[in-house]
Amino acid sequence: MDQLAFNYCVPPAVRRRLVSVAGMEQVCRQWRERFSAYWGRDFVLRFTDNSSTMISYRKRKGIMELRLHNMFIEADDRVLAALGAYLKGSRRGNRRLDQFIQANADKIGRRRRKSKLNSKGQYYQLENIRDALNQTYFKEPVEVPVIWGRATNKRRRSSIRLGSYSFADQLIRIHPALDDDRVPAYVVAAVVFHEMLHHVVGATRRGTRRMVHTREFKEREQAYLYLDKALAWQEKNLSQLLRSPKRRVAPA
Numbered sequence: 134m135d136q137l138a139f140n141y142c143v144p145p146a147v148r149r150r151l152v153s154v155a156g157m158e159q160v161c162r163q164w165r166e167r168f169s170a171y172w173g174r175d176f177v178l179r180f181t182d183n184s185s186t187m188i189s190y191r192k193r194k195g196i197m198e199l200r201l202h203n204m205f206i207e208a209d210d211r212v213l214a215a216l217g218a219y220l221k222g223s224r225r226g227n228r229r230l231d232q233f234i235q236a237n238a239d240k241i242g243r244r245r246r247k248s249k250l251n252s253k254g255q256y257y258q259l260e261n262i263r264d265a266l267n268q269t270y271f272k273e274p275v276e277v278p279v280i281w282g283r284a285t286n287k288r289r290r291s292s293i294r295l296g297s298y299s300f301a302d303q304l305i306r307i308h309p310a311l312d313d314d315r316v317p318a319y320v321v322a323a324v325v326f327h328e329m330l331h332h333v334v335g336a337t338r339r340g341t342r343r344m345v346h347t348r349e350f351k352e353r354e355q356a357y358l359y360l361d362k363a364l365a366w367q368e369k370n371l372s373q374l375l376r377s378p379k380r381r382v383a384p385a
């Protein structure tokens with residue numbers, strides 16, 4: 134049953150390889166455990182990003198097959214109780230379900246532009262780097278998408294941001310200049326690690342200022358084994374790398 138349930142709950146984010154399969158398996162398992170308080174029977178679960186149907190279910194061979202929009206992954210217990218009641222044929226929780234769906238309307242049909250979410254480079258596969266860092270440095274896997282940024286056509290670049298983390302999009306972008314066989318893997322990994330920490334540590338406010346490189350952040354960054362080596366490499370080679378961009382055409 135577990136295997137079956139798992140096959141049935143691979144949401145689009147996983148299919149697009151934004152969340153690792155292992156990470157999603159855990160999400161589904163936790164969700165099932167939470168929901169079992171409101172639905173005591175066996176069921177097959179699948180999360181979708183369907184833009185018109187938020188909840189659908191049918192019975193097959195006596196087992197309910199439940200399809201829910203991704204927004205339900207983060208539903209609180211009152212919403213799960215309402216959902217359980219709804220599936221049992223009661224209208225008691227309908228208002229709460231309507232309110233929940235309305236409150237999450239911005240998540241409906243918000244498909245990411247596939248072509249812009251490119252984590253595969255010519256030399257470095259950013260998801261593999263993220264997953265390797267997860268294995269070594271994080272107890273809970275950090276499920277943040279990490280993609281190659283787009284190359285800019287500025288001819289003279291005196292400074293460069295090798296990576297950035299968008300709090301609004303929860304997305305890491307890595308500068309495409311690093312997708313180069315002259316760049317050691319530990320340098321790329323150092324940049325990805327730095328941005329993953331932004332995702333994990335978050336920001337603190339001091340007055341109107343948003344602090345991201347906090348003391349905690351800097352301490353945690355030290356955990357990366359090749360930090361000094363990576364910084365030294367950057368200092369020595371980066372300007373050279375930017376002066377002679379790679380001789381390849383950007384991937385389509």
Ligand SMILES: [Zn+2]
Binds near residue numbers: 327331345346
């Ligand atoms: Zn930073």
